[in-house]
Amino acid sequence: MSIDTATGEEAPAELSSERVKSIFSQIARKYERFNAVSSFGAYRLWLSGMMRQAPISAADEVLDIAGGTGDVTFAVARAKRPAHIQCTDLVPEMLDVARMHHEAGAANGVPVDFEVVDAQDIPYPDASFDVVTMAYGIRNMPDRPRALSEMHRVLRPGGALVCLEFSTPPNRAWRALYGFYLKHLIPFWGGLITGDKDGFVYLAKSIRAFPDQQGLAALMEEAGFRDVTWKNYTGGIAAVHVARKPE
Template sequence: MSEQHEETHFGYRKVAKDQKADLVRGVFDSVASRYDLMNDLMSFGVHRLWKRFAVELSGVHAGQQVLDLASGTGDLADRFSGLVGPEGLVVMTDINANMLVTGRDRMLDHGRAGNVGYAQVNAEQLPFPDNSFDCITIGFGLRNVTDKQKALNAMYAALRPGGRALVLEFSKPVIKPLEKIYDLYSFSLLPKIGKLVTRDEDSYRYLAESIRMHPDQETLRGMMEEAGFENCDYHNLTGGIVAIHRGFKL
């Protein structure tokens, strides 16, 4: 069956596989200019702590090569740029041109020009030689990828032996009372915040739906193992609302 006849999920909707990337692109075209503000509002600023912990788990140090997929406005890439120093390199990528431009402008404002590269890429089809990077990260982007397994396989191929990959993503709450509160917030309050701040209620409704369609913690760990990663683990944050998955290429 050709990809144009195969289906996947775009939130709760079923769409043709070859349409999803364009639909996701439309979401982020709409919200790019206020993406950082919305992240602060919808997480009450806690997303900064999640990202800080992900950077700590990465083990990145001076002189290393880091690939940051779905970089958005560059929160992770900014931190990695400071860690790898002038001898290292951070490649900041996104499938969405508007997000990548917004992120590049922010990095330049922060004086991060010397050791940061930029590339508009699809995480499923990485245009880098095998064994290129010491660390590969994807923060809040895997759930938007059409073929998640294909993306994990590509990450494994591009990683050097001894390197590690980290997936920072919304996940499944592990505390039952929290799950009910989280659902109420996600489907009632979050779209209204999106409408007020970005004038785009639908994109933030998609956000809530895409989180619910994303694999749970154990399923994603299994997918990483299937891609070839070893010693895979995950860390639940904020009661499992977010999880950081980590795997190694030995």
Template sequence: MTHKQGNNSEETITHFGFQNVAESEKASKVAEVFHSVAGRYDLMNDVLSGGMHRLWKRFTIELSGVRAGNKVLDIAGGTGDLTRKFSRLVGAEGQVVLADINDSMLKVGRNRLLDKGISGNVHFVQANAECLPFPDNHFDVVTIAFGLRNVTHKDTAIASMLRVLKPGGRLLVLEFSKPKNPVLSKIYDTYSFNFMPLAGKLITNDADSYRYLAESIRMHPDQETLKAMMEVAGFERVTYHNMTGGIVALHRGIKP
């Protein structure tokens, strides 16, 4: 993926993986990645995590405290793993909104859930995490799993999530993070920058997208930085749980 800088030298620059790009271009570049990999996204998740992503998501659901009658927003819900479980937990009186900025991912998620007979209490919305199209104080729980690192203005998105939560509502952010052990960190780097693009090439015929995903993980804030961002936004009792040695972290915050 290459980028040619335009003539507008005043435009704010952000990162797309390890590249510097104009902010106005980042969303479309991220969209290209997920349009490319949507059809085999679940398969790649299983291959790249050795199936561990299912355990990480299960822990997220347990910590969410979702119960019957709740309203849940699953941002960057993609192919619907979390939405499927939440749909069962909230029951007929509850509601789950699967939101994703990417139309291809949303279609895959919708088709997959419909194939499993899940429809009555689930709604699908194409939405940008930075400006969520929902009322204030609306949801009991908001989750974003492996999506925050792709957002251009993470602080804006976290503030938007706070706004749509009810007082006492919970935000859960599941995301790749920074391993605590230097040896594990080195192994993880080798794996990310060599195996991930190779697997992407073999399974989806797209090495570049998985090279970007590896780079985006490295550019994402570490555990303490993300915790501080949530606190600055207004969340209270912010905690995080490292999983698989800190390769993944689950952050949780409460709206006062």
């Protein structure tokens, strides 16, 4: 079943796919500023947390899903120096920015290839990667069970999915404050700074409609993952889930 990623309601997949293509192709060159503004810079902290949790070693073949402008790919390259990273995204304009960073040396000599890939239909053979990384990707996908099954399929047995995503603060007061920020402040403030109000309205809606930590873990388990754990950041505004494909 596919959903509208802005509401969580059942809807044809094209609705969300076309919207996401339109938003990210337009903001590709401003995306990094957009990220910094929407999280008040906290995304750097969350990315470091993701690196600490990611079980990646030097011989590993890594697939970065929804890699965008390459933030996760280059962080993995610097922190873990794996054998190779396949950086993929649905939107070519986002990967163009990632390629630009790569040409400027962002991967520190780690081999990286780029390819336009829809995570719901991954064009790689079964069991071809040791680790799949994904930051702020799954929330934008209308058929999440299918995307997670695809990630599970391309992982070798024993391999891991490492997923950074916005989530739900468990503390009631913090959740209420954050809810107010999402609903009222983020579209205004984001629009003012970047001139792209629509992207921020979508961001806020999609976060509110996204499952909480337990909900995302359940989706991962339904796709065949086991040993799903997560760690909250900034009181649960973001969470990093690590899930294993059984041996």
